[in-house]
Every structure is written in C-alpha cells, then in structure tokens.
Amino acid sequence: MKLKVVMLSLSVFAYTGFTAQNIQNNPGSNHGNKFEQLGTILPTPNIYRTASGAPGHGYWQNRADYNITAYLDEDKKNLKGSETITYYNNSPDELDYIWLQLDENEHSNIRNAGYGASSVLPSSTTDQQLKATELPVKDNGYGVNLEKVTDASGNPLKYIVNKTMMRIDLPKVLKKGEKLVFTIDWNYNISNRIKMGGRGGYENFPEDGNDLFTMTQWYPRMCVYSDFQGWQNHQFTGRGEFALVFGDFKVSMNVPADHIVGGTGECKNYDQVLTSDQLSRYRKAESANEPIEIVTLDEAKKAEKNHSKQRKTWVFEANNVRDFAWTSSRKFVWDGMQVTIPENNNKVMAMSFYPKESYGLYRKFSTKAVAHTIKTYSEFTIPYPYPVAQSVEASNGMEYPMICFNFGRTEKDGTYSEGTKNGMIGVIIHEVGHNFFPMIINSDERQWAWMDEGLNTFTEYLTEEKWDNKFPSKRGPAWTIVDYMKLPKDQLEPIMSNSENIVQYGPNAYSKPATGLNILRETIMGRELFDKAFKTYAKRWAFKHPEPADLFRTMEDASGEDLDWFWRGWFYGTDPVDIAIDKVTVATPDLETAKAASEKKYQVESPLVNSFEDISKIRNREDKNITFYVDKDKDLQDFYYRYDRGQEKIDTHKEYITKTEASTPLDAKDKEKxxxxTAYQIDFTNKGGLIMPIILEFTFEDGSKSYDKSSAQIWRLNEQKVSKTYYFDKKLVSIQLDPMKETADIDTSNNFWSSTGSNSGTSKFQLFKQKQEAGSVRGGASGKVNPMQASGKKS
Structure with missing residues (x-):
C-alpha cells in the first residue's frame, strides 16, 4: 500500500513468534558482536523450511476456492453477497475449527479490533468535527451482517465472531487431504472512503452526483493456516495488511447497467455487458501496442448524466490468486493494450480505468506505466504469470491481484504539477508492483509489513530508475533514509517489528528496508551477484508463504556472501551509520639514515614442560605396557630432551647479549625511486554503531583522483576503531569518505580530511634495503634467547 499519512500511535500488540531482539553474546567487547551469526535468532530449519532458505521437501500450504455472487445497491450504499468456499486441508494437522477474516468490521465502532489511539484536546476544530461523546457508544451501522452460515447440505454451522475475526466450529474434524465446502451469506453498508478512510468503499462526486466504488476486503476471507504459526488470526486494525490463501475465484457482480466494472482476473462475458462498439475496441486493444480507449471520454461523460435503473451482471474468473477486488462506476474511461513478457512470452492486457477528472494524466501515462512495471519486475523477480494488470484512479493507493487503486487528478483546467505527475507514476509502479510482493511471493503482511512494502518499494525504485533516469525517487537511494536514521532511539524500532507497533511506519516499513536492499545491491554485493540471489528468492517462494528467515538465508545461500552482519545491524537494530575520519597521519621515508648494528639483552627461555606432573603423564609412566618412543630411539634425544630433564644446566636468570646486524642503506637508484x-595512515571511528564498507575518494595535487573500498569485514576484529595505510607517490590534497553517499551515513561533516586541516599528524619512517638472504629469528618466538643459543650447543 502506498501510504500518504503514515504517523499513527497504536497500543502494544503482543506477538509470540519471530523475535526482533538483537541478541549479542559478547556485548562488553569491542568485537564479536556485529559479526555474530544469526543462528540464535532465526528459527530452526526443518522439513518445511530449509537452512538454505528454500522450501523443504515437506513444505505444504492450504488452499481456498471461492464462488461469489454480489449485488451492489448504489442508492442505499449497500453490498449483498453470497459465497461458497471450498477449503482444502493440505497440512499434516487435523482441524476442528477454521478462521475467517471479517475486515469490514473495522469500520464498525463497536465491532472493530479495538486498537485505540491516545487523544488530546485540539487547539482548534470545526462545528462539523465537534460533537458530544456518546457513552455507551451507539452502533454506527457499519460492519458485516452475517445472514447465513451453512455446510454443503444447507445445515447451519456454529460460529463466533471476535471483532474482525470469525471462527467456525466444524461438525467433524477436517483431516489431512480432505476438503470442506460451506456457504456464507452476508451484507454490509458501504462506507464513504474519503470521509471515513480505509482501503475500500465509495467516493462521491458532488458536481455530477455519481459514485466510484472500490470493493476491497469485501467478502469473508479465509485466514492462513501455516507450518510456522498455525492460524494467522491477528485482528485487522486498519494498518497491518493481509495474510491470505491461494485459490481460484469465480465472481459475479450485479451492478447498475451503465456502470463499468474492473476486477481481479478476466471478465468472461464482455459480449453481454459491453456495447458492440466497446467490444470491438476491446478486441483491437488485445493486440495493440498503444493504449486504445475501450470506453471513451465522451461515453463516460454521457453516462454520468443518465443514471440507469437497469442492471447487468459481470462475471470474472481468476486462477491461483490470493484475493479478489473490483471497482464499479459509470464515470470510468477505460483504455488498454497488450504487453508481452519476454521471459515467458505471456500476453498480458494492461488496462486503466479513470474518471474524467484524471483524464489528462491517466490517458497519457497510466497504462504505459502498468506495462513498464510488469515487464521490469519480471526482469528482477519472476515472469509475470497473470493475463491482466490494471490501474484504477480512485484517489488512493492500494493493491490486489491484477488490479490496484491509485491517485492522480489534474486541475480543473487540465493542467497538473510535476509533483502530481511523478507521484502518480510512482504510485502506479508501486501498486502494480505489489502483484509480485505479496500477491505472488505471498508474505504475511499482518506480521511483517516490510516483507510486503519494503521489498516492493525496493523493486519500485529499480523500476522508476528504468522509467526515467531523472525520476525523483523518494525511497531507495541511501541518502533518503538519513533523516530517519538521525532520530532519537525512542522514536525508532527495528525493521523486524510487528506492523501494529511501528511509530514511524513509512520509513520503517517502506524506506529503510528498500534502502538496505539497495545498499546490498550497489555497495556490498554488487549488482550481478545480488540480482541472481534476489531472483532465486522470488523463484523459490512464488505462490508460497515466505518468512524473513527464508529471504535472509536464500540471499546468502545463492550468493556465497555471509550477510548475517548486515541483517543483524540493518533489520534487527536501530543503530545508524556514522563512520568518521578521526585523524590522518602523514609520513615520509627517511632515505639517508641506515640503522647501525645494535645490541640487546635477553633472558633464556624456560623449559616448556609443565611445572607440575599431570595425572595422565604419571599414569603413563606407571603403565609397564607403555614404552615412550624417544626413550627407545636415542637419535631423538637432542639438547631439549636433556634440557627438559635437567641434564643441561642453563642459568635462566643470566642476561645474554645478542647483536643485530646493521641495515643496508638505499643506493642512489632506490632513493630516486x-x-x-608519502604514507598516509587514516584512523576511522564507528560512531553510529552500524558497520558498513569504508569507501574513499583520494584527490591529489595534480587534480587526479583514485578510489578504494574496504568491505565491512574490516571491522570484524575491532568494531569501534580501524586504520588504513596507503602509500602514494604524489601528494594528497584531500580524502572524502563515502563520496557518493551510498552508505546512509548520518553525519558527513566528519567524512572529510584536507591536507590543510587540523586533524593531521606528521612523522617519518625509516626505509632500508631488504636483505635477500633469509635470516634466523633472533631471540626466538618468545622474544628471549633460546637455551641452545645460550649453551653454545647445536645438538
């Protein structure tokens, strides 16, 4: 969902599944935390979900097929429906009850989820907004009215409604491999979406007296029953979106005869609901490479003036989808064209529906943006598999399989701002892109908003970049997340947080995960490696239910990169990136001074045998069946054999003098070379806490530049401070850390060093001619004289 209002304050939502705790085994150390593996955090691999991130050989998921009829009463703003659900239990478990979602209850003031927000006195208000508080609360008339719940034979089924969830108790256990067929009849009053908010409802146009209906979350929907959670029956609060089951849909919508309907899947009776001219245009659009108006602007304007009392039924079918949404209005202009997906040669009808208020923008851009989106997402994920992709202008932003609702209206004179144009294109790309995340790669949005919004926003950014090189993307580039990462810790939470508990929802669910993936692609892994791994994830989990660990593990498994440090820091933590250049020490070689011979005093190494006898040695000596090899072979009894047994007497307290040879000075040729x-030691400090690669731009006196990048692993032995030394044969003027702003560093004021600055030190280092012969190490490994040297013996 493309959010325009993202600041909400919600009460705490308890969740006992996947933890967002950033466990550290060595928190008091300067190393060993940020590179700690995620094994203590991720769920244990099993036959359903493997350690590689792929579905296991025991993976399963349940299925639900729907046959639905709906009657839209435009005058009463009421929808009446009947659905028959065929539910397949593919799990290894026996089910004695099932859960369904009644999302429309969120519009009810007495049957909603009850996730209240705090409220304060307003500084100002209007007479329309001000009304006396009613206690007890009176029913506002919204929410699902259940008329009948029966089995396939028409027998009533027992059920209970818990706010936005409905539990049906089964007359007998539903075993593995069995299916359940049942019917629900219901109705509800359709809310004014503009006034009440929400994803579905109607918008009224006072100037012409017409309505535009967006029918979403409009029917009782099966909850997901999964291997990792059981029933996903967390309440619908209006924010955390949906966890849904794949299945086939057949839907019949009875609407006013002058309405145009768009919906998930393919319409099966255009020949009955369209005029002959409209049907002819549709047939032409099926093979057109430019959008053709199927319902023209003139036809839409004419329909606005005459409210038909007749009715028509539109029939749609969609296979292997997780949801069904539709739209209905007499205001619609409708255009379309064919798009071919190269990867699978799929012929797709790209279409747009929009009122005259959007004509100046949507007629030019919408359908082509749809086509561009499904083709580009197909390159980065999997080939688009469905026959239809549609964009509907409905003054909002929300997604469903094969259809989405977007904004983008012109001024009354037909003009529009650049911001409106780019915002419209961006929201179309985003919402059409949701066909892939989560409509096909079907994550649990109710729990993990970022797996839906974050992954989609990242791929949206890639698609915007391929739409126009100058497109002003607001989410994805590293620099766009900096202001959020600068916030105080009490205003932040990890990406790995439940959807309901996020304060800064937009940055946390959309921007930060999208930025993180872009940093992975551009800065850490590289495009080729990242793209292969990301496509592997999409392919593995298409039409399945992935969890976060499945993404994390797949990206590592398919790339050969250990990314646990990145998931830990970026997804489980709230630390920002702030790497600083603390100091640059400039050193030049001393080419004239050779090192004279010198003397040092050392003590003798003590014997390496234990100062006490351990139990194993004692028992081995006492065992008459054991003969020690060095006792049998006298050739092995060297100096140290005797020394360890006290047979060689060395004064270990005496100081012995050793001499080092003088170094060889450089000759004239080497001095010229x-x-x-000049040497430059650059000292870095990790002030923010989140590690990243160190990327440097060097600028020299002659105006030339060079670049270097150290991987994040440079921090592995000290996560707080590291140094890098470079040797250049020309003078440095400046050093710029993260010159392209690709790591989301929140403080760039400490990313620069100048040769005229104050954070410099100077020194010299001695440079000698290296001897070619291999010399012995004087003083031994311990820095002391070895006993053999002290004794003057060689055996």
Whole structure:
C-alpha cells in the first residue's frame, strides 16, 4: 500500500513468534558482536523450511476456492453477497475449527479490533468535527451482517465472531487431504472512503452526483493456516495488511447497467455487458501496442448524466490468486493494450480505468506505466504469470491481484504539477508492483509489513530508475533514509517489528528496508551477484508463504556472501551509520639514515614442560605396557630432551647479549625511486554503531583522483576503531569518505580530511634495503634467547 499519512500511535500488540531482539553474546567487547551469526535468532530449519532458505521437501500450504455472487445497491450504499468456499486441508494437522477474516468490521465502532489511539484536546476544530461523546457508544451501522452460515447440505454451522475475526466450529474434524465446502451469506453498508478512510468503499462526486466504488476486503476471507504459526488470526486494525490463501475465484457482480466494472482476473462475458462498439475496441486493444480507449471520454461523460435503473451482471474468473477486488462506476474511461513478457512470452492486457477528472494524466501515462512495471519486475523477480494488470484512479493507493487503486487528478483546467505527475507514476509502479510482493511471493503482511512494502518499494525504485533516469525517487537511494536514521532511539524500532507497533511506519516499513536492499545491491554485493540471489528468492517462494528467515538465508545461500552482519545491524537494530575520519597521519621515508648494528639483552627461555606432573603423564609412566618412543630411539634425544630433564644446566636468570646486524642503506637508484613516496595512515571511528564498507575518494595535487573500498569485514576484529595505510607517490590534497553517499551515513561533516586541516599528524619512517638472504629469528618466538643459543650447543 502506498501510504500518504503514515504517523499513527497504536497500543502494544503482543506477538509470540519471530523475535526482533538483537541478541549479542559478547556485548562488553569491542568485537564479536556485529559479526555474530544469526543462528540464535532465526528459527530452526526443518522439513518445511530449509537452512538454505528454500522450501523443504515437506513444505505444504492450504488452499481456498471461492464462488461469489454480489449485488451492489448504489442508492442505499449497500453490498449483498453470497459465497461458497471450498477449503482444502493440505497440512499434516487435523482441524476442528477454521478462521475467517471479517475486515469490514473495522469500520464498525463497536465491532472493530479495538486498537485505540491516545487523544488530546485540539487547539482548534470545526462545528462539523465537534460533537458530544456518546457513552455507551451507539452502533454506527457499519460492519458485516452475517445472514447465513451453512455446510454443503444447507445445515447451519456454529460460529463466533471476535471483532474482525470469525471462527467456525466444524461438525467433524477436517483431516489431512480432505476438503470442506460451506456457504456464507452476508451484507454490509458501504462506507464513504474519503470521509471515513480505509482501503475500500465509495467516493462521491458532488458536481455530477455519481459514485466510484472500490470493493476491497469485501467478502469473508479465509485466514492462513501455516507450518510456522498455525492460524494467522491477528485482528485487522486498519494498518497491518493481509495474510491470505491461494485459490481460484469465480465472481459475479450485479451492478447498475451503465456502470463499468474492473476486477481481479478476466471478465468472461464482455459480449453481454459491453456495447458492440466497446467490444470491438476491446478486441483491437488485445493486440495493440498503444493504449486504445475501450470506453471513451465522451461515453463516460454521457453516462454520468443518465443514471440507469437497469442492471447487468459481470462475471470474472481468476486462477491461483490470493484475493479478489473490483471497482464499479459509470464515470470510468477505460483504455488498454497488450504487453508481452519476454521471459515467458505471456500476453498480458494492461488496462486503466479513470474518471474524467484524471483524464489528462491517466490517458497519457497510466497504462504505459502498468506495462513498464510488469515487464521490469519480471526482469528482477519472476515472469509475470497473470493475463491482466490494471490501474484504477480512485484517489488512493492500494493493491490486489491484477488490479490496484491509485491517485492522480489534474486541475480543473487540465493542467497538473510535476509533483502530481511523478507521484502518480510512482504510485502506479508501486501498486502494480505489489502483484509480485505479496500477491505472488505471498508474505504475511499482518506480521511483517516490510516483507510486503519494503521489498516492493525496493523493486519500485529499480523500476522508476528504468522509467526515467531523472525520476525523483523518494525511497531507495541511501541518502533518503538519513533523516530517519538521525532520530532519537525512542522514536525508532527495528525493521523486524510487528506492523501494529511501528511509530514511524513509512520509513520503517517502506524506506529503510528498500534502502538496505539497495545498499546490498550497489555497495556490498554488487549488482550481478545480488540480482541472481534476489531472483532465486522470488523463484523459490512464488505462490508460497515466505518468512524473513527464508529471504535472509536464500540471499546468502545463492550468493556465497555471509550477510548475517548486515541483517543483524540493518533489520534487527536501530543503530545508524556514522563512520568518521578521526585523524590522518602523514609520513615520509627517511632515505639517508641506515640503522647501525645494535645490541640487546635477553633472558633464556624456560623449559616448556609443565611445572607440575599431570595425572595422565604419571599414569603413563606407571603403565609397564607403555614404552615412550624417544626413550627407545636415542637419535631423538637432542639438547631439549636433556634440557627438559635437567641434564643441561642453563642459568635462566643470566642476561645474554645478542647483536643485530646493521641495515643496508638505499643506493642512489632506490632513493630516486622513493623520493616522492608519502604514507598516509587514516584512523576511522564507528560512531553510529552500524558497520558498513569504508569507501574513499583520494584527490591529489595534480587534480587526479583514485578510489578504494574496504568491505565491512574490516571491522570484524575491532568494531569501534580501524586504520588504513596507503602509500602514494604524489601528494594528497584531500580524502572524502563515502563520496557518493551510498552508505546512509548520518553525519558527513566528519567524512572529510584536507591536507590543510587540523586533524593531521606528521612523522617519518625509516626505509632500508631488504636483505635477500633469509635470516634466523633472533631471540626466538618468545622474544628471549633460546637455551641452545645460550649453551653454545647445536645438538
């Protein structure tokens, strides 16, 4: 969903599944935390979900097929429906009850989820907004009215409604491999979406007296029963979106005869509901490479003036989808064209529905943006598999299989701002893109908003970039997340948080995960490796129910990159990136001074045998069946054999003098070679806490530049401070850290060093001619004289 209002404050939502806790085994250390593996956090692999991130050989998911009839009463703003659901239990479990979602109850003031928000006195208000508080609360008339719930034979089924969830108790256990057929009849009053908010409802146009209906979450829908959670029956609060089951749909919508209907899937009776001219245009659009108006602007304007009392029934079918949504209005202009997806040669009808208020924008851009989106997403994920992709202008932003609702209206004179144009294109790309995340790669939006919105926003960014190189993307580039990452910790929560508990919903669910994936692609993994791994994830989990661990594990499994440090920091933590250049020490070689011979005093190494006898050694000596090899072979009894047994007497307290040879000075040729060499030691501090690669731009006196990048692993032995030393044969003027702003560093004021700045030190280092012969290590590994040297013996 493309959110325009993202600041909400909600009460705490308890969740006992996947934890967002950033566990650390060594929190008091300067290393060993940020690179700790996620094994203690991720769920244990099993036959359903493997350690590689792929579905296991025991993976299963249940299924629900729907046959629905609906009657839209435009005058009364009421929808009446009847549905027959065939539910297949593919799980290994026996089910004695099932759960369904009654999302329309969220519009009810007495049957909603009850996730209240705090309220304060307004500084100002209007007479329309001000009314006396009613206690007890009176029913506002919205929400689902259940008329009948029966089995296939017409027998009543027992059920209970818990706010936005409905439990049906089964007369007998539904075993593995069995199916359940049942029917629900219901109705509800359709809310004014503009006044009451929400994803579905109607919008009234006072100037011409017409309505535009967006029918979403409009029928009782099966909850997901899964291997990782059981029933996903968390209440619908209006924010956390949906967890849904795949199945086939057949839907019949009875609407006013002058309405045009668009819906999930393909219409099966255009020949009955369209005029002959409209049907002819539709047939032409099926093979057109430019959008053709199927319902023209003139026809839409004419329909607005005459409210038909007749009715028509539109029939749609959709296979292997997780949901069904539709729209209905006499205001619609409708255009379409064919799009071919190269990867699977799928012929797709790209279409748009829009009122005259949007004509100046939607006629030019909408359908082509639909076509561009499904083709580009197909490149980065899987080939688009469905026969239809549709964009509907409805002054909002929300997604469903094969259909989505977007904004984008012109001024009354037909003009529009650049912001409106780009916002419209962006929301169309975003909502059409949701066909892939989560409509096909079917994550649990109710729990993990980022797996839906974040992954889709990232792919939206890739698609916007391929739409126009100058497109002003607001989410995806690293620099766009900086203001959010700067916020105080009490205003932040990890990406791995339940949807209902996020304060800054837009940045947390959309921007930060999208930015993180872009940093992975551009800065950490590289495009080729990332794209292969991301496509692997999409392919593995298409038409299945992935969880976060499935993404994390797949990206590592398919790339050969250990990314646990990145998931831990970016998804489980709230630390920002702030890497600082603390100091640059500039050193030049001393080419004239050779090192003279010197003497040092060392003590002798003590014997390496234990100062006590351990139990194993004692028992081995006492065992008459054991003969020690060095006792049998006298050739093995060297100096240290005797020394360890006290047979060689060395004064370990005496100081022995060792001499080091003088170094060889550089000759004239070498001095010329190194005369311009300068060394630069750059000291970095990790001030923010979130590790990232160190990316440097060097600018030299002659105006030339060079670049270097150290991977994030440079921090593995010290997560707080590291140093890098470079040797250049020309003078540095400046060093710029993260020159392209690709790591989301929140403070760029400490990312720069200048040779004229104050954070510099100077020194010299001695440079000698390296001897070619291999010399012995004086003083031994311990830094002391070895006993053999002290004794003067060699055996």
């Amino acid at each position: 190194f005369k311009n060499l």
